[in-house]
Amino acid sequence: MNLNVALNSKALLAPRTGIGNYVVELAQALQQDPGLRLQYFYGLRWQDTLATAAMPGYSSWAGAVKRALPWAYSARRIVEQRCFNRGARKLHPDVYHEPTLWPLDFDGPMVMTLHDLTHIHYPQTQPKDRLKEIERRLPSALGRASRILVDSEFIGKEVRQQFGLSGDKVVVAPLGCSTIFQPRSADQLAVRLQAMGLGYRRFILAVGTLEPRKNLLLTLRAHARLPVALRARFPLLVVGMPGWQADEFSGALSEAVSAGHVRLAGYLDQQDLACVTAAARFLVFPSWYEGFGLPVLEAMASGTPVIASSSASLPEVAGPPPSMSILGMTSGWRSICNA
Known part of the structure; x- marks a missing residue:
């Protein structure tokens, strides 16, 4: 029996940096398990294949929308939730994995990855609307999550102390790096x-x-x-x-x-x-x-x-x-x- 996994892969629409690389490496590793069937959610659509390149011009037009529209984060969230729900009703995922601070609502088990608490230590690095959304939604998301993955013991300790979470709910899963990083002559x-x-x-x-x-x-x-x-x-x-x-x-x-x-x-x-x-x-x-x-x-x-x-x-x-x-x-x- 296959386990259907919904993976939020919206980070792959922009040029790949930290979280995008995390999503790609995670997905490629999970694809090796014949008992798993991955479905990728890209913000407005679902696919059963992993995106190999960023959407052309995504960063520019997404940034322009955020600057031009008030409440852009809230509005985008409503649209994405509706698209996510529509696909989830059709695909029936058994578990949903969210690799960012923004888990969508899901009736089944949800696993999220919390990479750091930059928004707490350096709130000035976040646009005010985005920071407001994080502060409003993150505590409840942590409560809903079945498991919270963190990249290091350091972050695990911070998360437990900051949000009062039990030790068994926070799982330290240190990162690896792509095999393209190797000694070369x-x-x-x-x-x-x-x-x-x-x-x-x-x-x-x-x-x-x-x-x-x-x-x-x-x-x-x-x-x-x-x-x-x-x-x-x-x-x-x-x-x-x-x-x-x-x-x-x-x-x-x-x-x-x-x-x-x-x-x-x-x-x-x-x-x-x-x-x-x-x-x-x-x-x-x-x-x-x-x-x-x-x-x-x-x-x-x-x-x-x-x-x-x-x-x-x-x-x-x-x-x-x-x-x-x-x-x-x-x-x-x-x-x-x-x-």
Whole structure:
């Protein structure tokens, strides 16, 4: 007897980042079980196949709708719930898995994944309407969920304490990374690196949405303290889309970019991200708050050294690093670059 699983896959409509990658990897793993039958919900429609590419222009028009329409989040929620109900009546899912903070109403068992509590620690990173919806709906969703998956022990503890949940309801399920993140030789990466204007082991990598909690300013300051010759020899490659208060970095970035010491790659798909991760001299990841910190695991799987902070969940992923000041970080960078 097959178990019908409804998986909310709306995150795949936008260019794939953290939750989108989570959905893809989860779905591909579940597809290997012959006893499971997956049905994917994409916000307005259901499919029995996993989306392989983002919807063209989704991020732009979705953002425009949110800005133009008052109560956009509430209105979208009503429409999505109706579409979800229509499909659920026809497909009869046995269990519904929600990988975000926004579980839809469902009469049967519901499993949700709570990746982090950024909306609590950094509420200013959320649009006011969205934050209001999260605060209104999340407590009841946690009450309805049969199980709540979290990516790390750190987040599990936060969730239990914040919402008073019993220990057996919160299940720690640490993340893995895609097999495309693996060590690769200079020859294997030569063509792609040449197209990107990069040299094998000749750049420092920083990955993450450009927002304050990722602590990019510390990365820029540490890189700026390197001798000019080392900055020219090992430029800093910043991979990630602009996020909340990205303009905070504009001054430091523009000067370093003009000098050729920092390069902004923007969003990279998984293939290009795997390439630069395997080719970097090292990854620097001094984030203040992470539910897991997947770029750290991806770098380690690629055989690339990592300099990370000891904040939040990161010691679980990489092991507890020593406390390090900006001077200590710069010293560490110099020793790796000169190795």
